[in-house]
Amino acid sequence: MVAWPDPGRGSPFPGSVAQFLLDGPGSGCHRFLTARGVAIQGVALNVAVIGAGPAGLFVGAALARRSHRVTAVDRDIGPGGGGEWARRGVMQFHHAHTFRPQVADALLAEMPLAYKCWLDAGAEPVTATFDGRDRMIGVRSRRVTFERALRSAAVQVDCLQIRRGHVDGILTRNGRAAGVQVDGVAFDADLVIDCSGRAGRAARGLGGRRTVGGNCGIAYVDRQYRLRPGALPGPMSNPIGYMAGYDGYMVVVFPHEYRLFSTVIIRSTANRDLIALRHAAAFDAVARAIPALAEWTDPAIAEPVTSVLPGGALMNVYRGQSDEDGRLILPGLIFLGDAVCTTTPNFGRGLTTTMMQCTELLALLDAGPRHLDDVGEQFDQWCDAAMLPWVQDHMTIDDAQADRWNGHAVDLSKALPSDLIVEAAAVDATIGARIGPYLSMQQGPDSLAALESRAHAVFAGGWSPAPPPGPTAAQLSEIVTIALASP
Numbered sequence: 001m002v003a004w005p006d007p008g009r010g011s012p013f014p015g016s017v018a019q020f021l022l023d024g025p026g027s028g029c030h031r032f033l034t035a036r037g038v039a040i041q042g043v044a045l046n047v048a049v050i051g052a053g054p055a056g057l058f059v060g061a062a063l064a065r066r067s068h069r070v071t072a073v074d075r076d077i078g079p080g081g082g083g084e085w086a087r088r089g090v091m092q093f094h095h096a097h098t099f100r101p102q103v104a105d106a107l108l109a110e111m112p113l114a115y116k117c118w119l120d121a122g123a124e125p126v127t128a129t130f131d132g133r134d135r136m137i138g139v140r141s142r143r144v145t146f147e148r149a150l151r152s153a154a155v156q157v158d159c160l161q162i163r164r165g166h167v168d169g170i171l172t173r174n175g176r177a178a179g180v181q182v183d184g185v186a187f188d189a190d191l192v193i194d195c196s197g198r199a200g201r202a203a204r205g206l207g208g209r210r211t212v213g214g215n216c217g218i219a220y221v222d223r224q225y226r227l228r229p230g231a232l233p234g235p236m237s238n239p240i241g242y243m244a245g246y247d248g249y250m251v252v253v254f255p256h257e258y259r260l261f262s263t264v265i266i267r268s269t270a271n272r273d274l275i276a277l278r279h280a281a282a283f284d285a286v287a288r289a290i291p292a293l294a295e296w297t298d299p300a301i302a303e304p305v306t307s308v309l310p311g312g313a314l315m316n317v318y319r320g321q322s323d324e325d326g327r328l329i330l331p332g333l334i335f336l337g338d339a340v341c342t343t344t345p346n347f348g349r350g351l352t353t354t355m356m357q358c359t360e361l362l363a364l365l366d367a368g369p370r371h372l373d374d375v376g377e378q379f380d381q382w383c384d385a386a387m388l389p390w391v392q393d394h395m396t397i398d399d400a401q402a403d404r405w406n407g408h409a410v411d412l413s414k415a416l417p418s419d420l421i422v423e424a425a426a427v428d429a430t431i432g433a434r435i436g437p438y439l440s441m442q443q444g445p446d447s448l449a450a451l452e453s454r455a456h457a458v459f460a461g462g463w464s465p466a467p468p469p470g471p472t473a474a475q476l477s478e479i480v481t482i483a484l485a486s487p
Contacts, residue, residue, distance in 0.1 A: 044068055048180045048189035050167045050202050052076070054147065054351060055337030056195035057154045057162075059358045062110040063365075064160035071161045071189075072154075073182055078162070079148050095309055096222045096254045096262035098240055098348030099123075099139040099146065100441060106355040107150075110362070114153035121145050122257030126239050130436075137440070138240045142224075142256045146351075167202045170194075170333060176373075177332030190332065191372055197338040198315060206329050210320040213391050216344055216398045220311045221277045222264040224256075225302040233261070234296030240348070242292060245465070248405045248473025249274070250346065253296055260305065263293055266346065268405045273477035276484055278310040285483035290470045316398060317342045318391040321380035328380070331373045336361060341387040343394040352441055353387055360386070386444065393418050393445040405473065410464065416455050421448050423465045424455035431455060 045068045049060045052074035060072045079085040104125065107115040119125075123141040127134045154160060165182040170192055172178055179189040180202070194203055227233060233255060236242050241261075242253040250266040265286065267274045276282045287293040296302060318341055322328050337354040360382050364375050400417040404410065410420065418438065425432035431451050437443035471479065 043190075045190040046188060047071070047191045047193065048073065048187065049193045049195055050180065050200065051195035051197065051337075052078075052151070052154075052162050053195060053197070053337070054150060055339075055354050055358055056193070057147075057150050058106065058111065058355065059193060059195070059336060059361060060160050060162075061114075061154045061157045062358070062362050064157045065110070066365075067159065069159050071163055071187070072195075073163050073165050073167050073180065075164065075166045077164055078151065079144075085144055085148070094144065094224075094306065095311060096224075096252065096264050096345065097141070097143045097146070097351065098254050099141055100348070100352040101136045101138060102352045102359075102441065103146075103355050104136060104139055106359055109359075111150070111153050113156065114150050117152050118146060118149035121149050123149070124255075124257055128239050140240075140255050140257060142260060142262075145257055167196070169205065170202055170330065172330065175331065177330050192333045194333065194335045194339050195337045198317060198342045200339055203329065203333065203335070206333075207323055209329055209335075210322055210324050210326075211317065212388060213317040213395055214315065216314050216316045216395070217269050217402050218266060218314045218344055218346075218398055219269050219275075220264055220266040220314065220345065221283060221308055222262050222311070223283060223304055223308050224260060224262050224306040225297060226305050227259040227261070227302050228300070231301045234301070235292050242296075243346075244292060244468050245401075246290070246467045246470050246472070249476065250401075251290060251293060251470075252346070253293070254348070261296065261302075263287065263296060264345070267473065268402055270402075270406070271473055271477070273480060274473070276480045278308050279484060280308050281483045281486070282480040283308045285479050286476055289476070289479050292468060292470070311345075314344045315342050316344060316391050316394040318383075318388045320383060320388075321376055328373065328376050331376060334361065334376055334379060340383055341391055343391055344398055346394075346397070349390060349394075349441065353390060356441075357383065357387065389444045389446060390441075410459050412456065412460055415452055416459065418445055418448055420459065421451055421455040424458040424463075426465065427458045427463055428454050431458075 047060070047063055047068050047070045049056045049070060049072040052072040056072045056074070060070045064070045104115060107118070118141065123139050123145060125136050126138045126140060128137045155162060163182070168181040168184065170177055170180055171186055177189070177192040179187050180192060194200060196202060234242065234253065237244060241255055242251070244251050248268070248271070252264040252266065253261055255261045265277060277286060287297045319335065319339065321335055336357055338350070340357060341353045343349050343353070361379055364378050369375050369378070397417045397419045400411070401419070421431065422435055422439070425435055431454055434451060435448065438445065438447050
């Protein structure tokens with residue numbers, strides 16, 4: 001094997017952040033092996049990061065700032081000089097996104113230049129007043145704008161190299177990760193971080209990871225528009241955007257930067273007629289038929305800037321760092337981001353869970369553990385406690401919603417899903433006063449447990465949320481058929 005190419009920037013590697021703080025920048029460092037693998041106190045590690053998306057760039061830049069030598073490998077060539085960026089292999093790149101405050105907080109803590117670049121590119125922080133104080137509740141932006149800002153800051157970080165290539169596999173030595181093979185060439189690494197997403201293949205030959213969830217039975221299409229000069233935006237159901245459940249489907253609108261916005265139609269995969277929404281004529285006809293969408297997409301108000309973007313199979317999946325018996329898949333290898341936690345886009349949680357993971361991994365490394373194996377095991381335990389509940393929450397919500405879309409009533413024989421507990425706040429103000437931490441992801445889904453009985457009483461009393469004005473899913477099917485039959 002060969003060593004990673006020197007990035008050619010910055011000073012020699014003085015050691016990890018723990019040693020730097022203890023002994024100052026002139027301290028030396030040594031790498032040595034123990035029975036549990038690489039000992040990392042006071043050591044500058046060679047780190048290989050698979051994937052240069054949000055997780056890979058963020059954690060790579062943060063580790064490089066701590067004087068570790070980091071190389072992030074991605075097969076994508078990166079953004080060009082113009083406004084377009086295909087982002088090969090990342091289906092969701094051009095689809096609708098929302099950014100919660102945890103994303104901005106992470107950038108401000110670790111990559112303030114990236115946050116500045118993001119704002120300079122037009123990202124719009126959204127604030128709301130709580131207890132007399134203005135607080136950020138999100139940032140309006142497209143994913144492409146976010147990633148451009150992240151990359152423009154990352155390339156300026158000493159000790160971080162972004163390399164174009166394809167990771168063929170993860171190398172092992174003495175039962176632990178020893179590097180990666182890139183386009184047939186082997187490179188050494190003390191720590192490998194897999195940020196290649198839910199479809200990453202580099203680690204597939206290492207054995208089965210503990211997995212919860214799967215296909216959720218939901219699909220979506222979306223399209224981006226730009227408001228015309230002087231035009232006012234359409235209806236908003238909350239400060240971040242518009243979200244509403246209709247009879248058999250859901251509609252979401254996410255405003256972005258520079259008067260851009262995305263419209264999303266979410267449906268059951270069992271409704272095969274609505275697959276045709278991927279055609280512009282069908283999508284436009286449906287948008288005209290749904291009053292809220294019509295207000296956003298009226299040609300006098302807005303113009304489309306993309307084609308209709310059909311989404312792939314949506315998954316609610318959690319994959320741990322270990323196998324079913326609780327053993328790490330490979331010591332020295334850590335999975336991060338979508339490689340751990342994937343949820344449907346209904347609530348815009350994907351990038352938030354990614355940044356939460358990155359922040360926790362950095363905290364574990366900063367705490368000065370003696371061995372990398374300790375970090376892998378501790379991170380696995382944290383993910384089980386902090387990430388798995390969000391996946392299970394989505395699974396419960398989506399399964400119950402699919403039942404309702406298929407004509408079934410709310411099942412009062414079991415605990416209500418989180419979305420219905422939130423809906424019940426329209427009737428019970430006590431619920432509304434206590435759901436904020438869940439909605440902001442400051443607390444997990446279990447924070448709603450104390451409210452479930454109150455929400456159950458609301459639904460048991462005969463109340464149910466009425467859908468806003470608009471056609472049913474069956475009527476959408478008819479609209480699609482007519483639109484495609486028209487010359």
